[in-house]
Amino acid sequence: MNGNLAYDWATERTPRDLSHAFPAPSQPGPWQDSRPSHITIAPTRLQRKARPRVVYALIAAAGIFGIIASQLLLSVATSQAAYEIASLEGQATALSRTWQSLTVELDSVASPQNLAAHAESLGMVRNTNPSVFLRLSDGAVLGHPAAANATAGSVIGAGDLVPNSLLTQKKTQSQKAKAAAKKTNADSPAAGAAAGTAVIGVNPPTAPTPAVGIDLSKTSAPDTASAGSLVPLQGGLPSPKTH
Amino acid sequence: MAPTSTTRRRLALTMLLVVALMAVFVVKLVDIQVVRASELNEASYGKRAVGVTTYGPRGDIVDANGQMLAGSIMRYDAQVSPMMAMEADHKFAAGEGTENVLDTAAKIGDITGQTPAEIVAVINDALAVDPKSNYAMLIKSIDLDQYRALDALDIPWLFFTTNPGRTYPNGAVAGNLVGFVGTDGAALEGLEWSMNSCLAGTDGEEVYERSLDGVRLPGSTVTTKDVVKGGQLKLTLDLDLQWYAQQALAERVQEVGGTHGMVIVQEVKTGKLLAVAEYPSVDPNNVEASAVEDRSSRAFRDVFEPGSTFKALTAAALVDAGIAEPTSRVVAPYSIRMPNGADFHDSDWHPDEQLTLTGVLVNSSNTGTALFGDKMDDNVRYDYLQKFGLGQKTAVDFDGEASGMLHPVEDWDNQTKYATMFGQGLSMTAVQVASSYQALGNGGVRLPVQLVEGCTAADGTVTDVPPASKGTRVVSKAAADSTVNMLENMVTKGWLNNVLPIPGYRVAAKTGTAQQADGNGGYGSLYLVSLAGMAPAEDPQYVVSVNIANPVTITSSGAAAPVFQKVLTQVLKMNRVKPSTTPSPDLPVH
Structure with missing residues (x-):
C-alpha cells in the first residue's frame, strides 16, 4: 500500500519538474566568461509553484505515517476479532450439537410408543367406538355415542409390542452420564485418595511384574428409572376453560 | 605511485572471487525464486493451512405430516492413547x-x-x-x-473423533420400510437403500490458514468443495396410524400364535399407502435384535396364495362381463367334481344349497364360485386378473419387491383353472391384495400404489414424485359398486357379523383362509388368514387388508377380524370420516 502511494506521488510531480524546473538555454555571449552578469533569470510563476515545499513533504509524510498506523490498528483489531470468531464458532457448534441432541430426544419422547405408555399410565384409554359428530346446523348427532371401555380401550394392554430401543437406551445412558458427571464434580478435590493397586502396561519401571488387578466392587450399579416414568408429569393436566 | 603487478594480481583475484560468489548467490536465488518457487510456496502454505472436511448430513425420512422417521445425528468415537x-x-x-x-x-x-x-x-x-x-x-x-x-x-489420554450416525426416533414404527444403515453410514436396507441417491449428502472440503495457537486467520478460508446436504424423503405413511396398526397386529399375532403378519391401509381415492404394518418389525436403532428374515418388508417381498378374499375379484369380473348379477343363483354342493376332472369342496360340510352370487361371497363357497366362474372364458378372466395387478410389481417398486405369480392360461391344469377363481394357484403380495380392493372401492379404477411423496433436495427442488396417473379401469363403476354391496352383506350377514361391523358406518369386507404351499408342490397344514375390505361402503375412502400367517389357536379369518375392525375404526376416526347416512343394502343370499 505504501509503495503504491509513493509511486502516485512521484508520477504526479515528475512531469512538472522536468519541463519547468530548469531555465531555458540562453544564447552564449563572449562577456559571460569575463565578467559577472547583472541579469538574473526570473523564474516564471509556474516554475515557482513547481518547487517542492516543506509543508507538502510534511503532509505526505504524515499521510504515510497515518496510513501505516491505521493499518496496524486495523490488523490488530482483525486478529482480535479472529479470536472472537473462533470462540463464537465454537459456541455455535456446541449449541447446534445440543440442539440436535435435544431435537432427537424430543422426537423419540414424542414417539407414539412413549405417548401411549404415558397416556395409559395416566389412566387414559382409547374409545374403541367410532367418532360421533354433532351437526351444528340442526344439532343432529351423527353416529352412535358410547362410553369408552377401560379394558377394551387399552392399546398397550398386552405390552408395548413395537420396540424402540432409543427410549430404553436413552433413559439409562443419559442418567448414567448425569450421575457420572455429578460424581466427578463431587469427587474431584478428593480424587486420588485411594492408593493404586492395579498396574497397567508392559514392564513398568517401578513395579516388578505387570499385573492388572481389577476391583469390580468399585463400580456402582447403573441407575435405572422405573419403567414408564421418562417424562414425569408435573402439576397435572391443565383444566379446560369452556364458555 | 603506480601499482605493482602483485597488487594488480591480488586485485584481479579478489574481483574474480567476488564475481564467483555473486554468481553462486544468483544461481541460488534463481533456484529458489524461479525454479522451485511453486514447490516451496506450496510447502510453506501447507505448514500454515489446514484442510477440513465439512460434514454433509444425510437427509431425513419423514411421514406425510413431516414427523421424522429417520434423521441424522452426530455421534462420537472415544479413543485412548x-x-x-x-x-x-x-x-x-x-x-x-x-x-x-x-x-x-x-x-x-x-x-x-x-x-x-x-x-x-x-x-x-x-x-x-x-x-x-x-x-x-x-x-x-x-x-x-x-x-x-x-x-x-x-x-x-482420552480423545474423540466425530462419527455421523443415523437415528430413528420412533424405533420399529415403519422400520421394515425405512430400513437402516450400517455402522459406517452405508445404506443397507429398505428406503434408506433404495432412495440413497435422494438421501445421501456430500461432504465438503475447505482449507484455511491458522495461527500458531490454532485460530483460523480471517479471510483465509477457501472452500474447495461445496457441502451438499441430503434431500428429505417424504412418505405417504401416517406415523400414528402405522404405529397403531403395528401394535394391534403384534398383539393379535402373538395371541393367535402366528408367525408373522401384515396390515395395509390404503387411501382409495389416491392409491397412497397410509400404513404398511408388519410383525415382527425391525427396530432400525437396534438391528441385531431382529432375526435376519425380519429385517426387510414382508408386505412387499413375501408372496402368498390370497385365498377367499380373491373371490371378490372373480365376482367383480363376472358382473362386469354381464355373466352374473348379485342376485344370480346357482346350487352349490359341499363338494363337486367339475367336467374336466377337477374336484374340490367347501371348508365346512353343508347340504346342497341355492346361493346367489352375494350368498357365494357371504358364505365364501368355493363350489359356488367355481360354478359361476366356469361361465367365463379363462382368457377373459386372465385379462381381468392382470388388470387387477396380479403378476406385476406395484408402482412403488420397493427394493426387492415381488411381483407374485399368475401363470399364463395355457399352464393352468384342470385344478388350477378353478383354484384361481378362489385365490389359490396364484400368489400375491399383501400390498397387491390391498391394491386390488382399492380398484373395487374406487369405482373400478385401480390407481398406482404410492409410498413416496417425493424427495426435496437441499436447494428446494423436488424429485421422485410419482407421475400423475388416472389409473387403469379394471371393471365398470356399476360392477365395482355392486361388488362392494355384496361385500357389505358379508359383513352384515356373514359369520363374523358380531366382530366386523363398525357402528354408524357401512363396511364391506371379505374373509380369507388360504392353505399355504408346503414348498413341495402340495399344500401344508398351515394357513394364512386374512380380511380385506373398505369403509364407508357408500363411498369407500380407505382400504384395509389384514394378513396373519400360520396362526395356531384360531386358524380361520376370525384371527384377523378384530385387527381389521380396530384398524379400520381408527382410520375412520383419524380422518374424521362422517358416519353413513344409509344402511347397507339387503341383498338376498339364497
Whole structure:
C-alpha cells in the first residue's frame, strides 16, 4: 500500500519538474566568461509553484505515517476479532450439537410408543367406538355415542409390542452420564485418595511384574428409572376453560 | 605511485572471487525464486493451512405430516492413547499422579457402560501388540451427553473423533420400510437403500490458514468443495396410524400364535399407502435384535396364495362381463367334481344349497364360485386378473419387491383353472391384495400404489414424485359398486357379523383362509388368514387388508377380524370420516 502511494506521488510531480524546473538555454555571449552578469533569470510563476515545499513533504509524510498506523490498528483489531470468531464458532457448534441432541430426544419422547405408555399410565384409554359428530346446523348427532371401555380401550394392554430401543437406551445412558458427571464434580478435590493397586502396561519401571488387578466392587450399579416414568408429569393436566 | 603487478594480481583475484560468489548467490536465488518457487510456496502454505472436511448430513425420512422417521445425528468415537495411559499409571505408582488408570477407567465406565476391566483390557491389548501404541478404539458412536461427560473428565489420554450416525426416533414404527444403515453410514436396507441417491449428502472440503495457537486467520478460508446436504424423503405413511396398526397386529399375532403378519391401509381415492404394518418389525436403532428374515418388508417381498378374499375379484369380473348379477343363483354342493376332472369342496360340510352370487361371497363357497366362474372364458378372466395387478410389481417398486405369480392360461391344469377363481394357484403380495380392493372401492379404477411423496433436495427442488396417473379401469363403476354391496352383506350377514361391523358406518369386507404351499408342490397344514375390505361402503375412502400367517389357536379369518375392525375404526376416526347416512343394502343370499 505504501509503495503504491509513493509511486502516485512521484508520477504526479515528475512531469512538472522536468519541463519547468530548469531555465531555458540562453544564447552564449563572449562577456559571460569575463565578467559577472547583472541579469538574473526570473523564474516564471509556474516554475515557482513547481518547487517542492516543506509543508507538502510534511503532509505526505504524515499521510504515510497515518496510513501505516491505521493499518496496524486495523490488523490488530482483525486478529482480535479472529479470536472472537473462533470462540463464537465454537459456541455455535456446541449449541447446534445440543440442539440436535435435544431435537432427537424430543422426537423419540414424542414417539407414539412413549405417548401411549404415558397416556395409559395416566389412566387414559382409547374409545374403541367410532367418532360421533354433532351437526351444528340442526344439532343432529351423527353416529352412535358410547362410553369408552377401560379394558377394551387399552392399546398397550398386552405390552408395548413395537420396540424402540432409543427410549430404553436413552433413559439409562443419559442418567448414567448425569450421575457420572455429578460424581466427578463431587469427587474431584478428593480424587486420588485411594492408593493404586492395579498396574497397567508392559514392564513398568517401578513395579516388578505387570499385573492388572481389577476391583469390580468399585463400580456402582447403573441407575435405572422405573419403567414408564421418562417424562414425569408435573402439576397435572391443565383444566379446560369452556364458555 | 603506480601499482605493482602483485597488487594488480591480488586485485584481479579478489574481483574474480567476488564475481564467483555473486554468481553462486544468483544461481541460488534463481533456484529458489524461479525454479522451485511453486514447490516451496506450496510447502510453506501447507505448514500454515489446514484442510477440513465439512460434514454433509444425510437427509431425513419423514411421514406425510413431516414427523421424522429417520434423521441424522452426530455421534462420537472415544479413543485412548495406551502409551499415555501407561505413563500416567506409572507416574501414579511412583507417587506423582493424582489417580491410577483403574480408577479413571471406572469413571469412564460409569458413562460408557463398560466395566473398568474392559477398558483396562483395551489398553493392555494395544500395549501387548505395540508398547508404544498411541491409538486404541475405546467405544464407538456414543451420544452427545456421554461425549460431554467424558470430555469433562479431562483425561489426557482420552480423545474423540466425530462419527455421523443415523437415528430413528420412533424405533420399529415403519422400520421394515425405512430400513437402516450400517455402522459406517452405508445404506443397507429398505428406503434408506433404495432412495440413497435422494438421501445421501456430500461432504465438503475447505482449507484455511491458522495461527500458531490454532485460530483460523480471517479471510483465509477457501472452500474447495461445496457441502451438499441430503434431500428429505417424504412418505405417504401416517406415523400414528402405522404405529397403531403395528401394535394391534403384534398383539393379535402373538395371541393367535402366528408367525408373522401384515396390515395395509390404503387411501382409495389416491392409491397412497397410509400404513404398511408388519410383525415382527425391525427396530432400525437396534438391528441385531431382529432375526435376519425380519429385517426387510414382508408386505412387499413375501408372496402368498390370497385365498377367499380373491373371490371378490372373480365376482367383480363376472358382473362386469354381464355373466352374473348379485342376485344370480346357482346350487352349490359341499363338494363337486367339475367336467374336466377337477374336484374340490367347501371348508365346512353343508347340504346342497341355492346361493346367489352375494350368498357365494357371504358364505365364501368355493363350489359356488367355481360354478359361476366356469361361465367365463379363462382368457377373459386372465385379462381381468392382470388388470387387477396380479403378476406385476406395484408402482412403488420397493427394493426387492415381488411381483407374485399368475401363470399364463395355457399352464393352468384342470385344478388350477378353478383354484384361481378362489385365490389359490396364484400368489400375491399383501400390498397387491390391498391394491386390488382399492380398484373395487374406487369405482373400478385401480390407481398406482404410492409410498413416496417425493424427495426435496437441499436447494428446494423436488424429485421422485410419482407421475400423475388416472389409473387403469379394471371393471365398470356399476360392477365395482355392486361388488362392494355384496361385500357389505358379508359383513352384515356373514359369520363374523358380531366382530366386523363398525357402528354408524357401512363396511364391506371379505374373509380369507388360504392353505399355504408346503414348498413341495402340495399344500401344508398351515394357513394364512386374512380380511380385506373398505369403509364407508357408500363411498369407500380407505382400504384395509389384514394378513396373519400360520396362526395356531384360531386358524380361520376370525384371527384377523378384530385387527381389521380396530384398524379400520381408527382410520375412520383419524380422518374424521362422517358416519353413513344409509344402511347397507339387503341383498338376498339364497
